[in-house]
Amino acid sequence: MDPKDEKKANKQGGNQLNIELSEETAEGIYSNLAMIAHSSSEFVIDFIRLMPGVPKAKVKSRIVITPEHAKRLLKALEDNVNKFEKTYGDIKSVDETPKFPMNFGGTMGEA
Numbered sequence: 001m002d003p004k005d006e007k008k009a010n011k012q013g014g015n016q017l018n019i020e021l022s023e024e025t026a027e028g029i030y031s032n033l034a035m036i037a038h039s040s041s042e043f044v045i046d047f048i049r050l051m052p053g054v055p056k057a058k059v060k061s062r063i064v065i066t067p068e069h070a071k072r073l074l075k076a077l078e079d080n081v082n083k084f085e086k087t088y089g090d091i092k093s094v095d096e097t098p099k100f101p102m103n104f105g106g107t108m109g110e111a
Contacts, residue, residue, distance in 0.1 A: 029060045043070040 031047035038044065047061040065073065085091060 031060055033057070038067070038070070042066060 029047065029049075031049055033048040033050055035046045035048060036043060037046075043065050045063045045065070046059045047063070048057050049060050050057045081091065
């Protein structure tokens, strides 16, 4: 653990949390679409991978969190986007809603 993180953990009551990350999970899963739904007690975030020219997409991962965690996630994402943009410049936003299936701006070929 980084010494700064260790100090932070000590300031938060001295409790230390060990988080394990398996090799498979560390590889990550690519997603280019997220769909979010909620009820009074939970938020459901589906991470989906769309492929060019394929009218069907698969949910690659589903995360279910409490409303409190959803708000913390929102703040953490906002903080990280701000840090990213300070380092690398503004992230360009596209106001238009993606059309399905996504063509990714290229021509479709046949093999």
